[in-house]
Amino acid sequence: MTDVDQQRAGGTTADPARAEPGAPPDGSAQRGAAGVGRVLRAAVVPLALIGLTSLAGVVLGRVYAGDLLARLVIGAAAGSVLVSVAARRLPSWLVAPVSVAAMAGWTLWSLRLAAAHAELPGSLLEVTADAARNGIPRLLTAMIPVEPTPDTVLMPVVAAWLAGLAGAEVALRTGRVLLGYLPAAGLYGAALYVVGPNAEPAIGATLAFVAVAAVGLAAPTGSPAGGDPAADLAPRVRAAVRVRLAATAALGVALVVGLTALLGPVLARQVDGRPVDPRRYVEPPQVQTLDENPLIRISGWALHPEQKLLDVRTVRPGGAGSVRIRLAVLSDYDGVTWRVGATYRNAGRILPAATPARDSTVETVRQQITVADLSGRLLPAVATPSEVSGARVAYDPATGTLIRPEGLTPGLRYTVTSERERPDNNLLATANVPAGEEVARVLRVADGVPEPMRRLAAQLAEENGAPYARAAAIEQFLAEHYRVVADAPSGHAYPNLGFFLFGPRNAGGQRGTSEQFAAAFAVLGRLSGLPTRVVVGFESTGQGPVRAGDAYAWPEVLFDGLGWVAFDPLPRPDNEPRPVEEDFRPTPEDPPPSEAPAPTVEPTASPEPAAAPDGPAGQGGVSTPVLVAGGGGGLLLLVGALLLTLLAMRRSLTRARLGRGDPGQRIAGAWREVTDALRLAGRPIGDDLAATEVAGQARQALLDAHLRRSGGRPLDPDPAANGDGHQTPAGAGQLPGGPAGSGAGGNVPGIDELAALLNQVAFAPGTATAAQADHAGAVAATYVDGLRAARPWWRRLLWSIHPGPLRRR
Numbered sequence: 118m119t120d121v122d123q124q125r126a127g128g129t130t131a132d133p134a135r136a137e138p139g140a141p142p143d144g145s146a147q148r149g150a151a152g153v154g155r156v157l158r159a160a161v162v163p164l165a166l167i168g169l170t171s172l173a174g175v176v177l178g179r180v181y182a183g184d185l186l187a188r189l190v191i192g193a194a195a196g197s198v199l200v201s202v203a204a205r206r207l208p209s210w211l212v213a214p215v216s217v218a219a220m221a222g223w224t225l226w227s228l229r230l231a232a233a234h235a236e237l238p239g240s241l242l243e244v245t246a247d248a249a250r251n252g253i254p255r256l257l258t259a260m261i262p263v264e265p266t267p268d269t270v271l272m273p274v275v276a277a278w279l280a281g282l283a284g285a286e287v288a289l290r291t292g293r294v295l296l297g298y299l300p301a302a303g304l305y306g307a308a309l310y311v312v313g314p315n316a317e318p319a320i321g322a323t324l325a326f327v328a329v330a331a332v333g334l335a336a337p338t339g340s341p342a343g344g345d346p347a348a349d350l351a352p353r354v355r356a357a358v359r360v361r362l363a364a365t366a367a368l369g370v371a372l373v374v375g376l377t378a379l380l381g382p383v384l385a386r387q388v389d390g391r392p393v394d395p396r397r398y399v400e401p402p403q404v405q406t407l408d409e410n411p412l413i414r415i416s417g418w419a420l421h422p423e424q425k426l427l428d429v430r431t432v433r434p435g436g437a438g439s440v441r442i443r444l445a446v447l448s449d450y451d452g453v454t455w456r457v458g459a460t461y462r463n464a465g466r467i468l469p470a471a472t473p474a475r476d477s478t479v480e481t482v483r484q485q486i487t488v489a490d491l492s493g494r495l496l497p498a499v500a501t502p503s504e505v506s507g508a509r510v511a512y513d514p515a516t517g518t519l520i521r522p523e524g525l526t527p528g529l530r531y532t533v534t535s536e537r538e539r540p541d542n543n544l545l546a547t548a549n550v551p552a553g554e555e556v557a558r559v560l561r562v563a564d565g566v567p568e569p570m571r572r573l574a575a576q577l578a579e580e581n582g583a584p585y586a587r588a589a590a591i592e593q594f595l596a597e598h599y600r601v602v603a604d605a606p607s608g609h610a611y612p613n614l615g616f617f618l619f620g621p622r623n624a625g626g627q628r629g630t631s632e633q634f635a636a637a638f639a640v641l642g643r644l645s646g647l648p649t650r651v652v653v654g655f656e657s658t659g660q661g662p663v664r665a666g667d668a669y670a671w672p673e674v675l676f677d678g679l680g681w682v683a684f685d686p687l688p689r690p691d692n693e694p695r696p697v698e699e700d701f702r703p704t705p706e707d708p709p710p711s712e713a714p715a716p717t718v719e720p721t722a723s724p725e726p727a728a729a730p731d732g733p734a735g736q737g738g739v740s741t742p743v744l745v746a747g748g749g750g751g752l753l754l755l756v757g758a759l760l761l762t763l764l765a766m767r768r769s770l771t772r773a774r775l776g777r778g779d780p781g782q783r784i785a786g787a788w789r790e791v792t793d794a795l796r797l798a799g800r801p802i803g804d805d806l807a808a809t810e811v812a813g814q815a816r817q818a819l820l821d822a823h824l825r826r827s828g829g830r831p832l833d834p835d836p837a838a839n840g841d842g843h844q845t846p847a848g849a850g851q852l853p854g855g856p857a858g859s860g861a862g863g864n865v866p867g868i869d870e871l872a873a874l875l876n877q878v879a880f881a882p883g884t885a886t887a888a889q890a891d892h893a894g895a896v897a898a899t900y901v902d903g904l905r906a907a908r909p910w911w912r913r914l915l916w917s918i919h920p921g922p923l924r925r926r
Contacts, residue, residue: 162288162297163198165333169301170194170281172326177273177308179316182262182467185234186270189227190277196223197281201289209290213282220278227274228267235266235466236506255463257399260512261315264465273308280304298330303755313394393923398769411445411495411653412455412670415632416607422666426491431659433482440482441671441683442497442663443654446516452563453610455636455651457495461511461520469514471501474680477538488529489662494520497655497663499535507531540679548676550584550648556675559648561883566644567615573701574644587645588674588684591638595686598627598697605629609636619697627697634686635670648675652683763918770922775897780890781878787890787897788875791815791868793922794901798822798908808872815868815900822907867896 174190181187200216207215225241232244239247248267255268263269280300288297305326309319350358418424431440447455473479482499491497496510496519508531510519521529552560573594581590599617605625606613609632617633620626635651642649655667673681688694774786792811795802800818802811874893878885905916 162294162333163202163285165329166281166284166288166297166301167191167194167198168329169298169326169333170198170277170284170304172322172329173280173301173304173308174273174277176305176319176322177311179319180261180263180312181265181269182465183234183265185231185265186263186273189230189265189270189274192227193220193223193274193277194281196220197278198285201282201285205289209286212286216278216282220275220282223278224271224274227270231265231267231270235264237266237509254399256311257396258463260462260464260469260514262465262467262469264467266465269465276304276307294334298333310392311395313392313396315394398766410447410454410457411493411668412447412609412632412636412651413607415630415653415668415670416603416605418665418668419603419630422603422664424665425489425662426665426668427489427497427655427663428487429657429659429661429663430485431482431657432484433480433659438659440499440657440659441654442484442486442657443500443518443652444497444668445495445653446518447651447653448516448559450561450563450636450640452565455609455639457518459513459516459518461513463522464505464510464512466504466506468503468505468512470503471514471517471536473536473538474540475678476544477540477680479536479538482535482537483532484535484659485530485532488525489527491525494522494524496521496525496531498533499537501538502533502535504534505531538680540676540682544679545585545676545682546583548585548679550646550675551677556648559650559675560643560646562640562643563611565611566640567611569619569701570611570615570640571644573618574641576701577641578645584647584674584676588642588647591641591645592684592686594700595634595638596688596692597695598700599634599688600628600694601630601634601687602628603630605633607632609633614640619701622696627694631669631671631687635672638672638684638686642672642674649673650675650681760918763920763923766923767917767919775894780885780887781882783890784871784874784878784885784893787871787893789922790897790901791871794904796921797916797919798904808875809869812868812872819900819904819907822904825907868900871896 171187171191171194174187174194177190178184178187196219197216200219201212204212204215225245228245228248229241232239232241237244244267248271251268252271256263256272259269280303283300284297286297287299288294312319418426427442429442433440445457446459447457449456449458484499486497496505496508498505498519501517502512502519505519508521508529509523511522512519519533574591577590577594578587581587605628607630614633614637616626617629618627618637622628639649639651650673651670652673653668653670655663656669657663657667669687671683671685673683675681771790774789775783777783778786788808792802795811795815795818798818800814802814806814871893874885874889905913908916
């Protein structure tokens with residue numbers, strides 16, 4: 118058929134020069150552009166949800182080593198939202214199981230990646246079971262920067278996936294975008310709380326969170342089924358609906374602006390505030406038992422010098438030379454034994470960077486150490502370690518020492534990189550030593566010092582004024598007058614040190630191992646005003662085996678600007694010791710019995726908490742009533758969890774104040790309980806008041822509170838009912854919280870006793886006893902119970918969950 122015939126038949130023929138095979142019909146380009154626009158608009162909310170959830174991982178990742186955690190959380194956020202988008206056409210009850218299955222796959226892959234990154238041994242099943250049991254406690258006790266291991270990434274990854282799932286289902290399936298932001302906002306707040314004061318304020322991330330949320334809210338969204346919900350209505354009805362929507366939007370904007378104006382100044386004042394660190398409420402593992410005190414093992418090692426303990430390979434600048442491998446730092450001495458007394462937190466491969474002393478140089482030392490016959494949990498390393506691989510460790514930043522919680526085993530091989538400090542010896546002669554509360558621990562001298570030892574310390578200090586001169590004099594005195602022997606009995610209590618220093622030579626005195634030399638130097642140094650400690654370790658060439666004969670102890674002294682400086686009071690091999698009687702003539706003492714370590718009992722493992730079962734998946738589609746009910750229930754659960762958390766934190770704070778520390782710290786904690794109770798009762802006390810004045814205000818506060826509760830009944834005419842002349846309400850007989858005279862009654866005698874104990878602690882440190890601390894705790898508890906019982910019932914409910922005492926230092 119010709120073209121003319123086709124035209125006559127009513128057909129059309131395209132110009133071959135202008136038409137191409139497969140070209141879209143007229144209007145298809147516009148429809149394609151409109152489809153692309155709808156897809157882009159529909160992608161705004163999912164991308165916003167992914168961004169909000171990912172920002173929580175970015176904030177939390179600031180306290181992690183590397184960026185592995187942030188990448189895993191971003192993957193969990195993207196995966197959870199994309200699964201909900203892909204399953205949008207499925208019934209709502211089917212989405213949760215599908216998403217949880219995908220979450221399990223992503224979580225297992227994340228744990229495997231974290232285990233490989235941390236070089237942890239064991240199968241994936243073992244790693245997963247260990248992470249599930251210990252995820253939360255290890256996350257809160259881990260040393261910062263936190264190593265991204267399976268137990269420290271499990272909870273963030275699972276929480277991010279669940280937050281993305283909940284937010285996507287609410288925002289995409291029901292169209293409630295703002296409500297869908299709540300899970301991501303809660304996760305972001307939890308990340309900020311976990312980070313606490315351990316990182317700089319997350320100002321940039323917070324601004325990004327607000328910006329992403331605003332973009333998601335500004336995107337045009339239709340009904341859950343798509344399209345304009347008012348498109349099918351009559352023109353008049355449609356106009357009324359749109360006017361109502363506009364009015365509602367305007368009201369919402371006004372409400373947001375008003376809340377911003379009211380809460381903005383309050384939030385602005387909190388910017389410079391120091392957030393609470395949740396790690397303060399978690400007790401990290403400690404090593405304080407005698408079996409972890411290697412000082413008492415020096416004598417045993419000296420009797421078997423050929424025993425192989427370690428094998429070492431060292432890489433360092435400067436070539437060959439001996440190197441000291443540190444095992445333990447002992448800072449606490451009670452007159453009987455030196456103790457480790459360190460607080461260890463679980464750490465990853467990257468350890469917190471130590472601040473070097475101002476006038477010292479730092480060199481990097483890298484060692485590969487293989488354990489042979491060394492036992493215990495203390496992990497040898499050159500001071501101060503900065504990176505450890507090949508073993509899971511816990512670290513004490515105060516002393517720079519390591520432990521392996523599982524204990525050392527033959528064949529254990531690990532690599533440790535240390536930053537070794539070298540002080541400038543030219544500055545030692547003029548260096549001073551620090552003083553005050555920060556170094557009180559290494560200046561403390563226990564009661565019972567033998568008088569000859571005090572006289573010797575005073576003689577050496579009198580002849581040498583500068584701190585370094587005093588330390589050098591003690592070092593020289595010990596090196597010139599005493600002999601090192603391998604068969605000296607173990608022991609470093611006061612009687613042992615007294616016999617070592619002043620006992621007759623023919624009876625075994627004036628001879629010992631490095632244990633007695635280091636302990637005697639440290640005690641004499643503290644008696645001379647020097648902050649000292651004892652270190653146990655090994656002297657090694659840096660290459661080859663380290664044997665028991667290489668173990669020894671040495672003392673260290675803390676100098677301003679130079680840090681801890683080691684001293685060597687051991688005599689030279691060719692030096693014949695001079696009799697002590699030539700320079701000092703004390704009264705001789707009888708030789709004490711050898712000090713033997715007390716048997717220790719390993720603590721039993723605490724029962725593992727049972728995992729809470731998962732709740733059932735929702736049934737059917739999400740309707741508005743179900744959504745409201747679910748949101749209300751979730752809000753109630755959140756509020757309940759918050760109240761329970763505050764209650765647990767308050768009780769933990771009270772237990773810590775009344776039960777931990779020495780008697781002086783416990784008495785001070787009891788006093789803080791009383792002052793916090795006065796603040797909670799609306800009777801705050803000034804910082805300029807003396808303890809006796811505060812006690813008077815405390816008595817009056819309790820009497821006034823009971824008088825208000827009793828309806829203003831007249832007072833007993835007996836002014837002796839109160840120690841300061843205040844009267845007791847008639848007919849009271851007994852105030853709430855305890856009988857009269859017990860600390861919550863009319864005369865409140867215990868408050869005056871507590872004030873006297875506080876003054877004793879302040880002006881005579883170290884004189885308080887454990888019995889006095891127990892009495893102070895009982896007085897504080899009785900007073901707080903009495904003051905709380907006198908409050909109205911609704912104030913009594915709020916008393917135990919008030920966050921005020923948690924914020925005050």
